[in-house]
Amino acid sequence: xxxxxxxxxxxxxxxxxxxxxxxxxxxxxxxxxxxxxxxxxxxxxxxxxxxxxxxxxxxxxxxxxxxxxxxxxxxxxxxxxxxxxxxxxxxxxxxxxxxxxxxxxxxxxxxxxxxxxxxxxxxxxxxxxxxxxx
Numbered sequence: 001x002x003x004x005x006x007x008x009x010x011x012x013x014x015x016x017x018x019x020x021x022x023x024x025x026x027x028x029x030x031x032x033x034x035x036x037x038x039x040x041x042x043x044x045x046x047x048x049x050x051x052x053x054x055x056x057x058x059x060x061x062x063x064x065x066x067x068x069x070x071x072x073x074x075x076x077x078x079x080x081x082x083x084x085x086x087x088x089x090x091x092x093x094x095x096x097x098x099x100x101x102x103x104x105x106x107x108x109x110x111x112x113x114x115x116x117x118x119x120x121x122x123x124x125x126x127x128x129x130x131x132x133x134x
Contacts, residue, residue, distance in 0.1 A: 060121050
């Protein structure tokens with residue numbers, strides 16, 4: 001059961017993170033550029049945390065390394081599907097959610113997130129391995 005929760009957690013965490021930062025952007029308390037930097041830092045820290053908590057005994061957690069980009073693409077799809085149009089109402093448009101221009105912008109960030117997850121899941125540096133030894 002723990003493995004199912006662990007491997008499903010990115011599909012829950014990333015939409016929550018994107019939703020929180022969307023709300024913070026709409027409130028307009030913090031500059032959008034600074035907020036974007038905070039978003040990227042939080043995404044990288046989250047992926048490092050997910051990789052470091054790997055439950056597998058293998059040298060690297062290849063499954064989580066594959067799940068992270070899928071979960072991020074899923075979160076982007078959900079965010080773009082419910083994106084507000086010019087009139088301020090949700091568009092609920094599959095065409096808008098599948099527009100590849102948005103994903104091209106996020107591709108380098110998702111690649112970095114995948115690399116961070118892969119490196120953080122390296123067996124000798126995992127926190128979960130150290131906790132099991134004690």
